Amino acid sequence: MPAVKKAAFVTIVGRPSAGKSTLLNRFCGEKVAIVSPVPQTTRNAVRGIVNREQGQLVFVDTPGRHVSEKKFNKKLMEVGERSIEEADIVLYTLDASRMPAEEEEAVVSLVAPLREKVVFALNKIDAPRADPQALLNFLNEKIGPVEGGRVFKISALKNEGVESLLDCLFSLAPEGDAFYPEEFYTDQEVSFRIAEIIREKAIRHLRQEIPHSIYVDVADAELKTLPEGGQKLWVRAFIVTERESQKGMVVGKGGAMIKQIRLEALKDLKRIFDWKLELDLRVKTAHDWRHNDATLRRLIRSEV
Ligand SMILES: Nc1nc2c(ncn2[C@@H]2O[C@H](COP(=O)(O)OP(=O)(O)OP(=O)(O)O)[C@@H](O)[C@H]2O)c(=O)[nH]1
Numbered sequence: 001m002p003a004v005k006k007a008a009f010v011t012i013v014g015r016p017s018a019g020k021s022t023l024l025n026r027f028c029g030e031k032v033a034i035v036s037p038v039p040q041t042t043r044n045a046v047r048g049i050v051n052r053e054q055g056q057l058v059f060v061d062t063p064g065r066h067v068s069e070k071k072f073n074k075k076l077m078e079v080g081e082r083s084i085e086e087a088d089i090v091l092y093t094l095d096a097s098r099m100p101a102e103e104e105e106a107v108v109s110l111v112a113p114l115r116e117k118v119v120f121a122l123n124k125i126d127a128p129r130a131d132p133q134a135l136l137n138f139l140n141e142k143i144g145p146v147e148g149g150r151v152f153k154i155s156a157l158k159n160e161g162v163e164s165l166l167d168c169l170f171s172l173a174p175e176g177d178a179f180y181p182e183e184f185y186t187d188q189e190v191s192f193r194i195a196e197i198i199r200e201k202a203i204r205h206l207r208q209e210i211p212h213s214i215y216v217d218v219a220d221a222e223l224k225t226l227p228e229g230g231q232k233l234w235v236r237a238f239i240v241t242e243r244e245s246q247k248g249m250v251v252g253k254g255g256a257m258i259k260q261i262r263l264e265a266l267k268d269l270k271r272i273f274d275w276k277l278e279l280d281l282r283v284k285t286a287h288d289w290r291h292n293d294a295t296l297r298r299l300i301r302s303e304v
Pocket residue numbers: 014015016017018019020021022023034035036037038039040041042043062063064065123124125126127154155156157158
């Protein structure tokens with residue numbers, strides 16, 4: 001008789017920049033979520049799927065929890081809270097290279113009531129100033145002793161300790177049928193993935209407030225059959241700024257910045273998709289979009 005398979009939803013939570021998206025990509029072995037040194041990079045519940053002999057884990061990456069009264073931050077927090085509700089397991093990711101402070105307390109208070117389904121990943125142990133013991137002391141103080149078998153010291157970046165963590169997650173997963181076909185490693189819409197890759201490249205090059213002030217809109221995408229055979233995806237996308245005055249910084253001197261963003265995005269997109277690609281990338285402004293309810297509802301979603 002074939003072995004009974006496991007299936008679970010695992011929601012990844014933590015403070016901004018803890019390394020949640022890096023860890024998701026490591027689990028999946030593919031670039032499922034975008035990563036950057038700028039806090040609050042992730043804005044949606046991004047799903048990555050791991051298929052193994054034992055069964056299937058569906059990881060849900062969430063925006064880093066940052067408590068604030070701003071409309072934009074509140075919307076981001078909602079995504080994490082909603083994703084936790086559907087989780088069989090909560091993977092709480094902490095940054096061992098930073099002393100836990102106020103921001104970490106905001107995450108602890110969210111996960112504390114769910115303790116029996118929480119697994120702890122103390123990430124960035126490769127960093128020179130990493131102090132996982134300080135995190136353990138913090139957790140002990142805030143939520144009581146955490147069980148050794150549920151705590152993992154890892155480096156998502158250097159791929160250390162990730163395999164044992166994955167084994168633990170599979171062992172905790174309930175029995176059940178796979179949620180997705182086995183060949184899936186994500187369920188994101190193509191246009192969302194394209195927008196995210198462009199946003200990653202933009203965030204990495206732009207400075208100050210600009211990374212938080214932009215979003216990317218894929219306005220048109222058309223799959224064309226080429227006369228010589230094969231298919232080409234033609235995409236028109238906009239980097240949308242909050243203010244007119246920010247457009248110049250995105251375009252750069254003589255268009256150099258937007259060109260670099262476009263070329264770097266194309267490089268990643270060609271790795272992800274089998275099609276040939278053409279990207280027409282432009283800049284426009286949606287005045288004060290971070291205060292616009294309809295835009296926020298469209299951009300910040302628990303399903304992408
Ligand atoms: N040294 C070190 N850096 C890491 C590790 N994991 C992630 N990082 C870095 O930490 C930064 C943030 O990583 P992300 O994966 O984007 O973090 P996140 O938790 O998804 O951040 P938000 O989406 O903003 O909440 C990036 O510069 C990563 O390269 C790690 O294990 N070691």
